[in-house]
Amino acid sequence: MDLNLKGKIVFISGSTSGIGFTTAKILLKEGATVYINGRNQLSVEKAVIQLKDEVFGAKVFGLIADFLKVKQVENLLKGLSRIDILINNVGIYSSKSFFETSIDTWQEQCQVNLMSGVALSKHYLKGMLDRNWGRILFISSECAYLVPPDMISYSTTKASMHAVSRGLANLTKGTEVTSNVVVPGSTLTEGSKTFLANKAAEQNTALEAVEKDFFNNDRNSSLLKRFASTEEVATTIAYLCSPLSSATNGSVIKVDGGSTGGIL
């Protein structure tokens, strides 16, 4: 299916790997121009080269900025004047009890997960409204609903994104600009693969057994009972970036394998 994305300019925060990287690949295949982002030159250059290798004629560029560093974010905004599609994808987490999680950790997660999207949207939404077309996507998490006891700070930042996205959508009334949230469930990124491999080594057991155990204990509400691939998540993101999704605004779209339950 042609997603009608040729010529659109996209920025994806935190996209040298994982869901953001796969999303970049799909959007490049659709003919969009994509700016990817990471914290250091090496990882950004490596990802740009890989995308150029994998997608013939890819119009892909790298922007280095650490969303924990205000000056670097200011420079990024100065260096990129116009975008049509903003994907607020960058996300960090820690796995610790509430009492062991420091205030600094809370602030870092708020800064990276929530405030990056606020700063980028504040900068780019006005232009989208003036041109009467744009897409803003916030990549949340199943944790916004599940709030695992070892991830309260992360879950809080993700839940807050939903309010920001809905608030922005309310500013788009009567235009062709939309703001939506995508809620991935557990997804097989490099980070998840390392997590599974470490557990398997610790327990001297097979990867499959660790995955099974994870979905029986930590994510027993999952209907999928396996990690989603980054492609399974990124195809939904790509659709929501496209003009085909024009009637979806202020919404929350789950790609959670059913883990968050309920009917909403």
Ligand SMILES: NC(=O)c1ccc[n+]([C@@H]2O[C@H](COP(=O)([O-])OP(=O)(O)OC[C@H]3O[C@@H](n4cnc5c(N)ncnc54)[C@H](OP(=O)(O)O)[C@@H]3O)[C@@H](O)[C@H]2O)c1
């Ligand atoms: N993976 C999952 O199971 C899962 C589940 C639900 C939701 N999510 C959400 O989906 C989004 C993508 O997750 P992912 O697992 O695909 O990510 P990931 O594989 O962990 O990728 C992290 C990316 O973020 C970049 N990054 C990290 N800290 C940064 C910072 N301070 N400033 C700028 N870039 C930074 C890294 O770039 P460099 O290392 O090159 O700097 C890398 O490109 C996140 O918001 C995450 O919370 C993931």
